[in-house]
Amino acid sequence: MAKANFKVEVEGPHPFEDEVSRPRAPAAAAAAAAAACDGEVPNTEARASSRNNNDPVLVRMAARAAAANGLGAEDIDELRAQGITVELDTEPAPENAGPPAPVAAGKWIKPTTCRRTAEVGNQKTKGSWKNYAWSRIKEMEEIELFLMAFPVKYVRDVVIPETNKTLYPATDMTEMFRFFGAIFFMACHPGVPDRAMWWSKKEVSEKEGAPFRMNKWFTWDRFNDLMRHITYTDREVPGFEDKFHEVRQMENVFNEHMEEEFDPSWMNTLDESMLAYLNKHCLGWMCVPRKPHPFGNERHTISDGDLVGGNPILWHSELQEGKDRPPELGPKEYNHLGVTVGLMLRMVKAIRRSGKIVTMDSGFCVSKGIVEMERKMGVYGQALIKKRGRYWAKGVPGDLINDYFKDKPIGHSETLELEFDGHPFFVHCCKEERYVTKMMSTHGVLDEVADHEAYRKTSAGEVVRWKYAEPNSRHNRAKHWIDDHNQRRHSPLDLAQLWNTKWWPHRQFSFFLSVAEVNALNSRGRALGKEAESVLYFCKKLAIQLLECNLNEDGELIREADERVTRLRMVRQEHQLTQRPEFTTGTWHHGEWNRSKQRSLVRKYYT
Numbered sequence: 200m201a202k203a204n205f206k207v208e209v210e211g212p213h214p215f216e217d218e219v220s221r222p223r224a225p226a227a228a229a230a231a232a233a234a235a236c237d238g239e240v241p242n243t244e245a246r247a248s249s250r251n252n253n254d255p256v257l258v259r260m261a262a263r264a265a266a267a268n269g270l271g272a273e274d275i276d277e278l279r280a281q282g283i284t285v286e287l288d289t290e291p292a293p294e295n296a297g298p299p300a301p302v303a304a305g306k307w308i309k310p311t312t313c314r315r316t317a318e319v320g321n322q323k324t325k326g327s328w329k330n331y332a333w334s335r336i337k338e339m340e341e342i343e344l345f346l347m348a349f350p351v352k353y354v355r356d357v358v359i360p361e362t363n364k365t366l367y368p369a370t371d372m373t374e375m376f377r378f379f380g381a382i383f384f385m386a387c388h389p390g391v392p393d394r395a396m397w398w399s400k401k402e403v404s405e406k407e408g409a410p411f412r413m414n415k416w417f418t419w420d421r422f423n424d425l426m427r428h429i430t431y432t433d434r435e436v437p438g439f440e441d442k443f444h445e446v447r448q449m450e451n452v453f454n455e456h457m458e459e460e461f462d463p464s465w466m467n468t469l470d471e472s473m474l475a476y477l478n479k480h481c482l483g484w485m486c487v488p489r490k491p492h493p494f495g496n497e498r499h500t501i502s503d504g505d506l507v508g509g510n511p512i513l514w515h516s517e518l519q520e521g522k523d524r525p526p527e528l529g530p531k532e533y534n535h536l537g538v539t540v541g542l543m544l545r546m547v548k549a550i551r552r553s554g555k556i557v558t559m560d561s562g563f564c565v566s567k568g569i570v571e572m573e574r575k576m577g578v579y580g581q582a583l584i585k586k587r588g589r590y591w592a593k594g595v596p597g598d599l600i601n602d603y604f605k606d607k608p609i610g611h612s613e614t615l616e617l618e619f620d621g622h623p624f625f626v627h628c629c630k631e632e633r634y635v636t637k638m639m640s641t642h643g644v645l646d647e648v649a650d651h652e653a654y655r656k657t658s659a660g661e662v663v664r665w666k667y668a669e670p671n672s673r674h675n676r677a678k679h680w681i682d683d684h685n686q687r688r689h690s691p692l693d694l695a696q697l698w699n700t701k702w703w704p705h706r707q708f709s710f711f712l713s714v715a716e717v718n719a720l721n722s723r724g725r726a727l728g729k730e731a732e733s734v735l736y737f738c739k740k741l742a743i744q745l746l747e748c749n750l751n752e753d754g755e756l757i758r759e760a761d762e763r764v765t766r767l768r769m770v771r772q773e774h775q776l777t778q779r780p781e782f783t784t785g786t787w788h789h790g791e792w793n794r795s796k797q798r799s800l801v802r803k804y805y806t
Contacts, residue, residue, distance in 0.1 A: 292564070326512060341740045352452075374425075433448070458549040464504070467504075468501065472685050482496075499546060501557065544571060544572065631655065
């Protein structure tokens with residue numbers, strides 16, 4: 200678990216990492232994060248000439264964090280002294296800070312009826328692409344899967360028209376997606392120190408330089424022109440300073456595309472994703488010590504998955520703007536209910552009134568948020584409860600729960616039924632040797648899951664085995680989905696790092712390119728009913744297909760067979776006999792045109 204590139208094969212002795220200290224990234228991950236830093240460049244002319252601007256203090260800090268398996272208290276204090284946002288998992292959510300609220304009297308039960316399943320239609324539906332059956336997806340090529348997962352209309356309607364305002368000659372759909380293919384292709388071959396080597400006139404050498412040449416698809420100048428002039432928004436610049444203006448539209452378009460095209464499964468997980476780099480002057484830059492890549496931009500992301508094979512598909516993302524958000528925009532939607540509550544509601548808005556489940560870690564254990572998810576959105580949430588600092592979540596008598604379970608055997612499960620803000624509220628509990636796992640929810644039963652066994656070796660050497668109850672089983676199986684998706688996006692190919700992007704909006708766009716790639720890859724794995732194939736293997740084939748693609752104006756693939764059919768239709772024109780109109784012939788007579796009336800049969804062609 201201490202690796203940046205890992206996959207959980209066997210459940211460890213502690214199923215909920217929020218209950219124990221979390222491992223940190225190794226030196227390799229820190230080095231990768233250090234190499235991924237670029238500075239923000241405000242205009243197109245400066246994009247090509249800007250250079251990486253890694254903060255040497257942060258580089259040393261990342262090295263110390265890797266050596267010590269985490270950032271030390273002195274480093275965190277130093278970051279905060281510089282005004283940098285540091286998000287610690289030991290600090291309570293804003294809604295939970297302050298004096299504890301009175302807790303309503305509750306009772307201990309073992310619920311046998313679930314409020315969710317009692318609702319009509321709230322079944323365990325599988326996720327699906329709305330316009331593509333899984334039987335078709337398993338047969339689709341890599342480029343078809345990518346075009347399914349990526350908002351192609353955004354490139355057609357926004358990126359190309361805006362780019363062509365400053366680019367000459369103008370680009371089109373085929374060239375733009377070949378440009379994306381070039382980025383993917385170069386990312387598949389790390390270790391080339393200078394991008395110009397891909398256009399070198401020297402022969403390919405096994406000892407140095409790039410392993411291939413890109414001249415077949417782009418000239419060096421044309422590639423750089425596209426890199427300099429590509430534009431990501433067609434919205435007018437506001438009258439106030441909005442540093443995120445150029446990336447807001449791409450985020451909205453991705454979220455809208457996934458809402459229109461993908462129907463998530465009944466089980467989902469909400470967590471954070473990081474875009475790693477070490478330039479503290481970049482927009483929204485922050486430190487999240489618990490993450491394998493602790494420095495960079497934080498995005499809250501949500502994905503569904505297959506409880507058997509995983510293969511998560513990420514379907515919503517929101518950038519954490521922090522102190523760089525312009526005050527003129529006002530508070531975000533639903534934030535009047537609380538910052539964390541507002542985030543929880545925005546993240547599940549796309550599946551409102553669906554009765555689906557979203558499981559979360561202890562950063563989201565806000566009782567009001569869990570209640571409002573069901574009350575306002577018709578979505579059932581559950582979150583791991585952890586005491587952060589001196590505070591339990593409002594409405595949760597954590598210490599009383601611990602006392603109640605003091606003499607219970609390991610594996611014992613029971614639910615504390617409460618009421619919060621006039622709404623039914625449950626705390627599902629399971630006894631461990633040194634702590635009690637607590638899960639807040641507004642639904643669920645304690646039925647044992649037959650195929651999910653847990654075991655613990657006690658301090659006395661005794662091995663205890665039991666079956667997980669439903670709430671714990673669901674959380675334990677789904678909590679890694681975002682991490683697994685992030686791992687595939689970061690390793691072995693971190694597109695933002697290997698693209699060596701020098702402009703901040705490029706870095707954000709590379710995130711959505713990578714997400715679409717991983718979603719396409721995992722869609723194939725889910726369609727085949729097995730673990731998805733290697734990211735590198737998939738990406739190489741995708742890159743070649745993008746480089747060789749032909750797209751029409753709508754972004755649809757043009758196959759060679761389609762071109763042959765079109766040419767054949769032009770040759771095999773249909774013929775129809777019709778009468779020539781009157782007064783269609785004539786002669787010149789003394790400088791005037793004398794029209795003569797003539798009827799004849801002529802052959803008219805129709806394609």
